[in-house]
Amino acid sequence: MSFTTDITVRFAHVDAAGIVFFPRYFEMVNQTVEEWFEAELGTSFHQLHLEGEHGVPAVRIETDFVKASRLGDRLRFALDVTSIGRSRVDLRIVVSCRGEERVRIRLVVAFVSLEPLQSCPIPDALRAAMEKFLVPQSEPS
Amino acid sequence: MSFTTDITVRFAHVDAAGIVFFPRYFEMVNQTVEEWFEAELGTSFHQLHLEGEHGVPAVRIETDFVKASRLGDRLRFALDVTSIGRSRVDLRIVVSCRGEERVRIRLVVAFVSLEPLQSCPIPDALRAAMEKFLVPQSEPS
Amino acid sequence: MSFTTDITVRFAHVDAAGIVFFPRYFEMVNQTVEEWFEAELGTSFHQLHLEGEHGVPAVRIETDFVKASRLGDRLRFALDVTSIGRSRVDLRIVVSCRGEERVRIRLVVAFVSLEPLQSCPIPDALRAAMEKFLVPQSEPS
Amino acid sequence: MSFTTDITVRFAHVDAAGIVFFPRYFEMVNQTVEEWFEAELGTSFHQLHLEGEHGVPAVRIETDFVKASRLGDRLRFALDVTSIGRSRVDLRIVVSCRGEERVRIRLVVAFVSLEPLQSCPIPDALRAAMEKFLVPQSEPS
Numbered sequence: 425m426s427f428t429t430d431i432t433v434r435f436a437h438v439d440a441a442g443i444v445f446f447p448r449y450f451e452m453v454n455q456t457v458e459e460w461f462e463a464e465l466g467t468s469f470h471q472l473h474l475e476g477e478h479g480v481p482a483v484r485i486e487t488d489f490v491k492a493s494r495l496g497d498r499l500r501f502a503l504d505v506t507s508i509g510r511s512r513v514d515l516r517i518v519v520s521c522r523g524e525e526r527v528r529i530r531l532v533v534a535f536v537s538l539e540p541l542q543s544c545p546i547p548d549a550l551r552a553a554m555e556k557f558l559v560p561q562s563e564p565s
Numbered sequence: 566m567s568f569t570t571d572i573t574v575r576f577a578h579v580d581a582a583g584i585v586f587f588p589r590y591f592e593m594v595n596q597t598v599e600e601w602f603e604a605e606l607g608t609s610f611h612q613l614h615l616e617g618e619h620g621v622p623a624v625r626i627e628t629d630f631v632k633a634s635r636l637g638d639r640l641r642f643a644l645d646v647t648s649i650g651r652s653r654v655d656l657r658i659v660v661s662c663r664g665e666e667r668v669r670i671r672l673v674v675a676f677v678s679l680e681p682l683q684s685c686p687i688p689d690a691l692r693a694a695m696e697k698f699l700v701p702q703s704e705p706s
Numbered sequence: 707m708s709f710t711t712d713i714t715v716r717f718a719h720v721d722a723a724g725i726v727f728f729p730r731y732f733e734m735v736n737q738t739v740e741e742w743f744e745a746e747l748g749t750s751f752h753q754l755h756l757e758g759e760h761g762v763p764a765v766r767i768e769t770d771f772v773k774a775s776r777l778g779d780r781l782r783f784a785l786d787v788t789s790i791g792r793s794r795v796d797l798r799i800v801v802s803c804r805g806e807e808r809v810r811i812r813l814v815v816a817f818v819s820l821e822p823l824q825s826c827p828i829p830d831a832l833r834a835a836m837e838k839f840l841v842p843q844s845e846p847s
Numbered sequence: 848m849s850f851t852t853d854i855t856v857r858f859a860h861v862d863a864a865g866i867v868f869f870p871r872y873f874e875m876v877n878q879t880v881e882e883w884f885e886a887e888l889g890t891s892f893h894q895l896h897l898e899g900e901h902g903v904p905a906v907r908i909e910t911d912f913v914k915a916s917r918l919g920d921r922l923r924f925a926l927d928v929t930s931i932g933r934s935r936v937d938l939r940i941v942v943s944c945r946g947e948e949r950v951r952i953r954l955v956v957a958f959v960s961l962e963p964l965q966s967c968p969i970p971d972a973l974r975a976a977m978e979k980f981l982v983p984q985s986e987p988s
């Protein structure tokens with residue numbers, strides 16, 4: 425099962441060539457992860473950060489920009505979990521528009537405490553909720 | 566009649582104090598205007614800019630930040646038109662969260678051609694569509 | 707005496723029309739205030755926020771966008787203080803490029819504690835440092 | 848030879864945890880590439896995009912976030928070329944602060960025409976200028 429959310433390309437996202445400026449995709453990627461936490465994992469970034477003193481910073485990201493996106497395009501972000509470690513989660517996010525692939529992302533996030541900033545084990549309830557989005561490792565990406 | 570849209574405060578919007586960094590409100594304001602054009606005025610920014618070679622840049626903006634907004638807040642943006650000139654429109658945008666006022670904005674946008682960049686008359690169809698959102702001048706703001 | 711800093715318009719700042727997207731000016735305005743604090747007021751935003759648990763959020767901003775700025779323009783931000791209250795400072799920031807005025811800003815910032823978020827008196831040393839940038843009220847803006 | 852530029856972490860770059868929000872690094876990366884073009888390659892993004900109708904969009908990016916950066920940190924971006932193809936350039940950008948590595952990036956950009964958006968050969972003068980930053984392939988990254 426993938427988690428999906430749709431984000432429309434707004435004026436704030438595009439560059440002088442009228443296409444999405446690549447750093448803006450990462451704001452959308454972060455929003456996708458936020459929405460996934462809220463909708464499916466039983467906690468919000470607000471709760472994580474401000475109440476629980478935890479965070480999920482990116483530790484590695486690999487991105488292929490397959491095809492440009494333009495102002496007004498309605499982009500679909502589809503998120504899967506490819507592996508779950510003690511304190512890290514590997515995500516695959518595919519961005520498409522009307523079925524056409526635009527961007528492919530592999531994002532690793534860590535589960536950390538904020539003070540001090542260090543990795544810590546993913547809580548069991550959170551892990552269990554994430555496992556529902558786990559895809560078999562052998563699946564072609 | 567007001568045009569309204571809801572935008573959730575995301576991680577990308579907040580600062581080190583956990584509250585919305587004020588420049589991010591203006592990205593949301595621009596998004597509100599974009600959505601108003603698409604939903605109510607019969608044209609999108611994509612059509613305006615990339616097909617019609619027109620734009621609606623801000624020429625003046627006045628903003629009062631009444632109360633801070635935090636990560637996860639669902640903000641309502643309510644837009645009214647307070648006056649329509651030959652080539653400019655005065656907008657009032659009130660941002661609130663669960664009925665509590667957060668930000669008050671008076672935004673003037675111009676209707677311009679892009680090449681060369683100069684003001685030009687608002688087309689009649691666009692003007693007629695905007696008039697439905699016009700509030701009486703005497704209304705207290 | 708004005709505080710001045712120069713910021714070049716980068717690709718991240720411009721929109722589909724190749725001109726500065728107006729919310730980006732406010733990021734530059736905030737950077738100007740940050741640099742003023744560091745260079746002239748004897749404290750950095752890092753010290754204020756993370757060590758001192760204080761902040762200087764915007765409470766009001768009035769902006770006139772006089773003329774568009776383009777990719778590569780080297781913008782000069784000139785900051786003056788127009789008044790200093792118990793816990794607020796009124797700033798005037800004029801943005802120009804090779805002597806041509808581009809944007810005029812009147813920004814009011816408050817001096818606040820972060821936990822709880824409430825205004826508090828500007829410390830004497832900070833006030834004294836700010837006064838060096840105070841311009842006579844009667845000066846035409 | 849590396850091209851280097853220094854960028855200070857500003858309030859606009861950090862998140863609720865007081866550390867750089869990862870999409871902001873990519874705005875800094877793009878600025879680094881822009882400054883490299885202007886300072887060393889004999890052309891600016893303004894000239895490329897607005898006059899020459901060309902661009903250098905990212906086609907692939909791999910990033911390791913080694914250690915968090917905080918408000919006020921002065922980051923050094925060091926850029927090398929690792930290979931130059933017909934219409935693509937592979938860059939390595941290492942971000943550090945006072946000698947401590949923070950982020951490691953491998954960025955592939957394409958040389959494209961804008962209308963239509965398609966890859967085209969890197970002009971000889973640009974290629975020659977880029978070659979001065981080429982590091983031997985066998986060098987450990």
